[in-house]
Amino acid sequence: MPDASINDFFTPRGVAIIGASTKKGSPNNQTLRYAIEMSKTGKVFPVHPKAEEIEGKKAYTSLLEIPDPVDLVVMAVGSKSALQVAQDVKTRRESKGDAGAVAIVTAGFKEMGTPEAIKLQDDMMEIMRSCGARVIGPNCQGIADFYNGVNTSFSLPPVTLKGGLSIVSQSGAFATSYLRWAKEQKMVGMNKFITLGNMADVDVTEILEYLGNDEKTKSIAMYLEGTPNARKLMEVAAKVTKKKPVSVLKAGRTAMGSDVAHSHTASIAGDDAIYDGAFKQAGMLRAQSIADFYHTGRVFDRMPLPKGNRICLLTVIGGPSTICVDALAAAGAGKLATFSESFKEKARAILAPAANVGAPDGYIDMTASVNPKMHTDIIKLIMEEDDIDAVLFLTSPPGFLEDEELANSIIDGYNSVPDSKKKPFLTALMAGNSVAKCRLIMEEHGMPTFDMPDEAARVMSNMIRYAEYRKNA
Amino acid sequence: MPDASINDFFTPRGVAIIGASTKKGSPNNQTLRYAIEMSKTGKVFPVHPKAEEIEGKKAYTSLLEIPDPVDLVVMAVGSKSALQVAQDVKTRRESKGDAGAVAIVTAGFKEMGTPEAIKLQDDMMEIMRSCGARVIGPNCQGIADFYNGVNTSFSLPPVTLKGGLSIVSQSGAFATSYLRWAKEQKMVGMNKFITLGNMADVDVTEILEYLGNDEKTKSIAMYLEGTPNARKLMEVAAKVTKKKPVSVLKAGRTAMGSDVAHSHTASIAGDDAIYDGAFKQAGMLRAQSIADFYHTGRVFDRMPLPKGNRICLLTVIGGPSTICVDALAAAGAGKLATFSESFKEKARAILAPAANVGAPDGYIDMTASVNPKMHTDIIKLIMEEDDIDAVLFLTSPPGFLEDEELANSIIDGYNSVPDSKKKPFLTALMAGNSVAKCRLIMEEHGMPTFDMPDEAARVMSNMIRYAEYRKNA
Structure with missing residues (x-):
């Protein structure tokens, strides 16, 4: 046969x-x-x-x-x-x-x-x-396909939200948890889900190649404990990443972690430094944390790639912005944009007099004196500005702004330009579940939201890094 | 006057x-x-x-x-x-x-x-x-005192949950966001809240000293952009940390972040490496991320200090456990416990035959075949074991376990020993808002819960590090 x-x-x-x-x-x-x-x-x-x-x-x-x-x-x-x-x-x-x-x-x-x-x-x-x-x-937990209606897992929630993310994982729990984590707030649109377990036959490389050729897969998230043929994996990955982003969470960074991986799927985690270098060379994005992994995979499915590394940080919260910029600088991929004089003039005309536009350059603190129209107008201005490649927006929504009104004012600003002019726009709403509704509305409109500004900065850095790789590839 | x-x-x-x-x-x-x-x-x-x-x-x-x-x-x-x-x-x-x-x-x-x-x-x-x-x-946003009923902030939610955490922050938004983040799931019990802004008079050092002497303050969380008299701050901190834990999130790790801090409160962020060393020497715990900062501060208020660094990792999810152990090992404070033969025998008698008890040592994978009684019994056994100083519990609750039943089975296990035998117990429930109810019940009973296993490992490492500092102080 x-x-x-x-x-x-x-x-x-x-x-x-x-x-x-x-x-x-x-x-x-x-x-x-x-x-x-x-x-x-x-x-x-x-x-x-x-x-x-x-x-x-x-x-x-x-x-x-x-x-x-x-x-x-x-x-x-x-x-x-x-x-x-x-x-x-x-x-x-x-x-x-x-x-x-x-x-x-x-x-x-x-x-x-x-x-x-x-x-x-x-x-x-x-x-x-x-x-x-x-x-x-x-x-393992087998596979699922949300377009074709296949599911072999005992714990995969009956998510109906289809999308362009496919997951390949040596851990069933990582794959199902990813979707459960994302479910209530509709943070992930799924295509295929493959958990590999002991990889007695089909291995991570074969699936990666398959997903690389799968039209409906826009972004691939991979959890890896180890593979006996890492060289082959990297060869395939180098081809796939020229077409679509691959984020990877790799276990066994430490000896203690490698021991657990071995007891889990009999995997040999291998030399972490070698894997690390190989991921970079193959254009894969190695996640530094589980949150990083979850968000990076999903954001690639929802936002366009940035055309460059010039970021506008729009905020109403000064303190969290400093930590966000620290995270951005530490990641080393993005930098704050340079505002033109005419841009600054227009921004000041939109915002309250106390607003800080451009100190430092690339930075706008709207202060707490904001209203929905200001949100829409300033975001529209930023979206139209050619010297800005990507936007980080930080807020802890003031109590006097309703969730729905705020969400819609942001969405309107973002959608004020045609798709060809869209740039990645990541929003951190620092208020936990008290702004769950605002986040849900934004996610339903394809705009990724975060709890934490520094997490958003790290994910944005991953996007910039991948966009640069694609330019040079 | x-x-x-x-x-x-x-x-x-x-x-x-x-x-x-x-x-x-x-x-x-x-x-x-x-x-x-x-x-x-x-x-x-x-x-x-x-x-x-x-x-x-x-x-x-x-x-x-x-x-x-x-x-x-x-x-x-x-x-x-x-x-x-x-x-x-x-x-x-x-x-x-x-x-x-x-x-x-x-x-x-x-x-x-x-x-x-x-x-x-x-x-x-x-x-x-x-x-x-x-x-x-x-x-700034002034101050609040939840025991005495004082609040000068325009955005501090009317939280009624009192507790032992006090916050001192150069950013109003960081302090209020902390509480809004925690509010719905009751993750924080608050005492005092002080935002300092430009620090024209009362500064971070004076407040730290005040909180150090404040009986109801069990844990101090500090957001710092910079202070002109860092030496004095460290002197005071070294005294306070001998009585209670101080977690600090410091802005200005990078030049880009320092610029933003300066525009925010006119602070000079200073040389980050010097601050970093001084924090360590003064026994303060420097947070590596906002999530780390938020969780570390609150966990000290809810859990006892560990008596040592021997951790039991109890899990039903193998993959996430490898990443959790990697994070634990990378943080460098904790290690997996060594199980005695009699402990392993008792654990195996409680769990399903396929469960992995002790491979590697200190690690228990219950597998997905669990029920509430198993949870209670294994947690009780772990709580009673003198060779274990702290517990990380990871789960992505199977759909067949009800939120309330699961929460209560964990709480019962934890409370099966007298307070004098309690040890820190951190739970990561990898299922986002789909287990919000389970998390809420646990938080209401003082048991800290996390979204992410690696985050829980980092916070546990902070607890171990501080407990060791206190032993040697």
Whole structure:
């Protein structure tokens, strides 16, 4: 049998869930429910030794009994059944030619570190390979595709917000947490989601290449513990980053962290300095924190690349602005813009007399005496100014500005120029959940918001760095 | 006249608000409203040229007309009236002996950088000094005291949650944003709040000393742009940190940031490396980010100091744990604990068979097969174990665990030991606002929660570092 295509994972004619549970709320019941909920065709087939029906779907006692085409097999049953499932996959491939994509969410293989568990994984994989089945996992949460309606994870929230971000992760939790973190405030629009676990077959490099060629993927976020073939990964990454941004969070920066990574997915984290240099050379953006990782990936999907590194810092809060500028300078990519005299005149005409326009250059403190119209007008002026490449806007909205009014005044200012003149605009609203509504409205209009000004500065620096790489690439 | 006492700011018999506005929603109206709302005695006196009553309070045309004792004068009127107000303060001090504490929230002084504005500040301060009035500001949001019911800020939310955190800040926005950030999820319990602005009289050192002697202050958070007498600040800090923790966020790490700080409060940020070393020597904890600053200050108020640096990482999410441990190791203060054989046996008896107890040592991955009782039992076991000094708990709560049930199972485990055996326990719930309720319940029970595991690791490292300093001090 020739090898199945990676496409089978994302565009299956049918999905079999081996080990689907009848027990409401259990992980293996939830996997089935989420798969059904996301499916556009309803072609989801639970496999269970006794049940006749689960969650309204006819159940089968074996993969072999399902009469419909099944391109994606989700193995959620205990590892002791691993060889039987592999054999069924092989039989099905040889008899019907389908069952080419297998997502093994079950744990208890190589990551256990015992000779028995390692042998079990090896034996299972030998059968899979012999029939050309492609395997994601084991020890993962499989995949999801929000456009095609596929979901094999037990904990991926039924997010409906589609977008251009795709995630590839050696940790299921990192991928699902990313989306749960983003869900309530609609901070992420998703395309594909791939968790790799032990990478017994399909590895991070193959998926990266696939996402690089995937039209709907605008931004790739990668969580990596380690890969045996780092050189190949970097070669592929260097090609992908010439088309779209790849942010990476890499575990094993320290010996202590490497130990944990090894116990997690049996990965060898490798020499961190070598990875670090290779990421840079391949044009990947290495995140310095989880917040950095989450925000950088999503912002690339929502904002255009900056044309240069000249930033206007617009603020109503002086103190946080100093820390924001410190973070910007420390990151080393962006600098404050130089305002022309005519720009400064126009800005002063818009703002209150006490406003600080241009001390230092590139900096505007509107002071607390602001109203919605001032927001719209000053943002419009900044958007129209050719000597400014990107905008950081910091506010702790005064109590006298309503969330909705403030959000709309910012959005109106941003949208006052045609798309071709748009520049990245990141807003930090330093007021936690007390401005949740304002943030939600802005996110719904594609404008990224942050809790923390220094975090926004670091993400902006990532955008500038990537834009410069693309210019020189 | 002898100098008034700093105490007058926090325990005033009456508060005059010069420049109180009749215009609903304006900053100077809000200042009055918040002052009234917070006041326990109702002794708040608006001063306004024409109004007879504002917000239900009789208004006076001048400070001199108020018949009741006024210990705290809030100057919110435009800077052109500065000398008149100063003269009224002097007259009042000389005739009635009160009006000793003056909070000048008005801007338009030295921070403007013009000769006129600098002279105005100097002239005003000369009058104030001549009558022994103590001044906070100008160009600030004044002060608040949540136990005594004082508030001079126009943007400080009417938080009612009292606690042991006091904030001293050269930026009003940093102080108010801190509380707004914390408000909805009740992450901070507040005592005193002091914003210093241009520090024309009362400076950061004097306030630090005051807070050091303030019994209800358990933790001090300081935002600093610069002080002309850094040596004195460090001398005082070295004494205060022997009694209670002081976290500091310092602006001006970079030249670009220093420029902004100068335009903000006319501060000279100074040589960052010198500040950095001095903070360390004085036992202050320098925050590396705004999130670090906010969390470190609040956590010291809620959790006991660790007795050592041996950390147990309890998790259900492998990937995020690797990044958490990397952050812990990079911070260099904590290390993973060494589990005894009997501890491991007991832990395994509590958890699912697939759970990883002790690979690597100090690490427990419960896997996704968890229930509330397991949470309570394993946390109880960890709390009772003498070879563990502190706990990091990471979870992205599975959908099948209800927020309330999960929160209570964690709280029960933590509270299963007497207070004398309590150790710091920081929880990262990687699921954004989708677990807001769980986080709120935990915070209400004094258990700090985080969005991000690496952030929790950095804050834990700050706790360990400070505990070690206290041991050696």
